[in-house]
Amino acid sequence: MHILKTFVTGAAAAAVLFTPITASAASPREAEQIRKLDIMLMVTSLRCRMGSDDFQPHYRKFSAKHLSTLNGAAKTLEGGLVKRHGAKGAKRALDRISVGMANQYGQGHPWLECAQLKSITHNLSLSKDPADLTIAADELLAASPVSGGRFASR
Numbered sequence: 229m230h231i232l233k234t235f236v237t238g239a240a241a242a243a244v245l246f247t248p249i250t251a252s253a254a255s256p257r258e259a260e261q262i263r264k265l266d267i268m269l270m271v272t273s274l275r276c277r278m279g280s281d282d283f284q285p286h287y288r289k290f291s292a293k294h295l296s297t298l299n300g301a302a303k304t305l306e307g308g309l310v311k312r313h314g315a316k317g318a319k320r321a322l323d324r325i326s327v328g329m330a331n332q333y334g335q336g337h338p339w340l341e342c343a344q345l346k347s348i349t350h351n352l353s354l355s356k357d358p359a360d361l362t363i364a365a366d367e368l369l370a371a372s373p374v375s376g377g378r379f380a381s382r
Contacts, residue, residue, distance in 0.1 A: 259304035261365035267329040281342035283349045290353035297358040
């Protein structure tokens with residue numbers, strides 16, 4: 229688990245470090261949701277990598293396709309945290325978010341199986357619309373399936 233925490237923390241730092249200045253999410257809430265979506269997909273792709281439903285290639289394609297949006301969300305999230313907690317406090321808050329997500333999804337998604345996550349990640353990797361990430365985050369990070377959801381529904 230320590231390796232996963234180190235990886236998540238490093239990925240969060242790299243995302244912020246390589247953020248283009250022009251990319252940003254529409255709101256701090258959306259930025260946090262998009263960042264959490266990315267972490268959830270990354271962690272669950274690691275968990276699902278040992279079988280026919282390995283979706284790490286789909287996750288890498290998703291991440292590359294939406295790099296600007298993901299980095300913009302990370303930058304917006306960090307900016308909001310710096311305003312609230314200062315630079316040092318923001319780093320700790322980002323670490324708490326990243327590690328919290330890794331811990332939450334380290335044993336799998338609460339209501340989606342690897343095959344479903346693979347399909348959803350594949351669909352997101354084909355999308356060109358950054359707004360799809362906000363929609364997917366709202367649906368996939370919900371405590372239970374959303375009725376009539378676009379990416380995951382009952």
